Amino acid sequence: MKSRRILSALCIGVFCFLGTTTLSHAGEPGKLLMETIDKGLVVLKDPSLKGDEKIQERRQKLWKEISPIFNFEEMSKRALGQHWKNRTPDERKEFVELFTNIMKDAYIGKTDTYSGEKIVLIGEKQDNHYATIQTKLITNKNTEVSVEYNMLNNPGEWKIYDVIIEGVSLVNNYRSQFNNILIKSSYKELVQKIKEKKGKEETAKK
Amino acid sequence: MKKFDVEIIVGIFVLCGLLCLGYMSVRLGKINLIGNHHYPVNAVFSSVKGLKKDTVVEISGVEVGKVEDIKLIDYQAVVTLLIQDDIKLQEDAIASIRTKGLLGEKYVEITPGGSDTLIKPGDSLHQTEPPIDIEKLIGNFVFGKVKE
Numbered sequence A: 001m002k003s004r005r006i007l008s009a010l011c012i013g014v015f016c017f018l019g020t021t022t023l024s025h026a027g028e029p030g031k032l033l034m035e036t037i038d039k040g041l042v043v044l045k046d047p048s049l050k051g052d053e054k055i056q057e058r059r060q061k062l063w064k065e066i067s068p069i070f071n072f073e074e075m076s077k078r079a080l081g082q083h084w085k086n087r088t089p090d091e092r093k094e095f096v097e098l099f100t101n102i103m104k105d106a107y108i109g110k111t112d113t114y115s116g117e118k119i120v121l122i123g124e125k126q127d128n129h130y131a132t133i134q135t136k137l138i139t140n141k142n143t144e145v146s147v148e149y150n151m152l153n154n155p156g157e158w159k160i161y162d163v164i165i166e167g168v169s170l171v172n173n174y175r176s177q178f179n180n181i182l183i184k185s186s187y188k189e190l191v192q193k194i195k196e197k198k199g200k201e202e203t204a205k206k
Numbered sequence B: 001m002k003k004f005d006v007e008i009i010v011g012i013f014v015l016c017g018l019l020c021l022g023y024m025s026v027r028l029g030k031i032n033l034i035g036n037h038h039y040p041v042n043a044v045f046s047s048v049k050g051l052k053k054d055t056v057v058e059i060s061g062v063e064v065g066k067v068e069d070i071k072l073i074d075y076q077a078v079v080t081l082l083i084q085d086d087i088k089l090q091e092d093a094i095a096s097i098r099t100k101g102l103l104g105e106k107y108v109e110i111t112p113g114g115s116d117t118l119i120k121p122g123d124s125l126h127q128t129e130p131p132i133d134i135e136k137l138i139g140n141f142v143f144g145k146v147k148e
Helices: A002-015 A028-045 A052-069 A072-083 A089-113 A170-184 A187-205 B002-028 B134-147
Strands: A118-127 A130-138 A144-154 A157-165 B038-045 B056-059 B062-073 B076-084 B094-099 B106-111 B127-129
Touching: A028 A052, A028 A118, A028 A130, A028 A144, A028 A157, A052 A089, A052 A157, A072 A089, A072 A157, A072 A170, A089 A187, A157 A170, A170 A187, A170 B094, A170 B106, A170 B127, B038 B094, B038 B127, B056 B076
Parallel strands: B056 B106, B094 B127
Antiparallel strands: A118 A130, A130 A144, A144 A157, B038 B076, B056 B062, B062 B076, B094 B106
């Protein structure tokens, strides 16, 4: 039970940032990240969107606010790793869509259990067009979880390409899973598996 | 005449011994005599807990280099890896510090990326994973349980 709660807290942490975080020592990417997550928090805290019956509306609004800061193409590319090169432009486009859906389904639902977790900015490092923003998520029971956002500046815009929670990289996690599947079977089978998974989840929801 | 033969044989024997000693020193001391077949790559980690110099660097479990140096720069651990010349790393390759087995020694694992841009000697890997702190995770879990 406890572990499930921590997991939910982690996932909220991926998307949310507390409104009261100090903006003073944040540079451009850090500031952008916080502003976006503040917007997400406004949606989560909005009393008119609370309650089980408003779930879909809340999730949609939250997704609209936070998704622009994620570079899903870069995430998909990095998650597929060495297998990305062999894909045709059409396959790439399809994979980005599938991967975006995986992210959406895996994390947006977890924010339903948000109950005032705090997130503190620890530091920010910038190296050319790469930036790392270190944060800490503090749960209601004072358990601290480190969450690190890796951001990339692609022409004029800072966007997240990886999230590292307690030292575990989201992209690397998917990269090793996809690689394991692609070593044994073809790319078509991977796409099939992802689609089947989505199908199963949707029937489970109904 | 006979005495001369014995001296030559002893001389050759000693020479062989010295050559063997020299060979073993080079092998055991891992001294690189004939040029460098490795190139350096930096990787910045938030923590390198348990990682030591000369640790192996692996891709898919195959050794491709070693840890040359670990420095603290700006309160972050900067690890210099020496990678074999014939192994090309992409810009989006990920360096992770992993443990052999549950309590085994630490090593660096690189998962190759899909970017067309390759890492040049002396460049940095931007995506890294620090070692997972099992004690801390167990601690969090235990304290959580006690409180609940």
